[in-house]
Amino acid sequence: MDYQKIIHQIAEEAKKELGKGKIANYIPALANIPSDKFGIAIETIKGERYSFGDYDEPFSIQSISKVFTLMMAFTKENTKLWQRVDVEPSGNPFNSLVQLEFEAGIPRNPFINAGALVVTDILLDHYASPKASILDYVRRLSGSDDVYFDYEVAASEREFGYTNTALVNFLKSHKNIHNHIDKVLDVYFHQCSIRMSCQQLAHAFLTLANHGVHPDTKEQILSRSQAKRINAIMLTCGFYDQAGEFAFCVGMPGKSGVGGGIVAVIPEELAIAVWSPELNEHGNSKAGISVLEQFTTLTGLSIF
């Protein structure tokens, strides 16, 4: 398959979406990103790389970090994890307090903010320096030491993180947060602030496309079953309340973030990362969705 040719074709079409979405501005430090940034990176299990545009430029991965922290917590807790966070799609906004109230402090899934906060709390139980351990883990998966927190974004999230603060307090009142809420929020805001390029993200997600085996080191990072489960959660919960439509139109497990990044995988084949900061009304990158939709249409690839 000539992925390079396909990427160019897709990019031309997807660029028509530029100017039609909105950059996330509820985190003020994110609002300054030029809206015409646009990058695509594909990496196959065999190690072939294809790219387009700003594929090499780091951006704020935001909620994509929830996949990495879930992988870490799942490794530590295995199935015990599901006593504290469920695996059902939410169909509600990612920061909904209402849903959490109905469900008595057990978040619907690990990719809504409440679920990710519980996962972060679990990491605080297992790691003496969770921020450093998260960074190490992401560097290991992406095969690159050039991955950092963006302290300005983390501070901006802290300053304006009223809803996340409410969520963590509510979880704590239901005894589903064990550590001090300030510590949980601090780690959570830093993990969201991690900056990575499309190329680094595609490489990092290859482990999930490869049954949990790191493509370079051949290390079994997750068991085959764990990798399957994380892919299943990405498919059903990875795109806010647009996960159903994404599965319907694209058919790949993946995760998006309000920084405009999306990463998705075809198991046993490849990982693809896209970055375009303008979001649709669900919080997913507008051009990013277009790229992935065309990608599976033109290649005939999908998990179905």
Ligand code: GLU
């Ligand atoms: N740090 C963001 C928040 O907690 C993540 C949002 C996202 O990418 O979904 O609101």
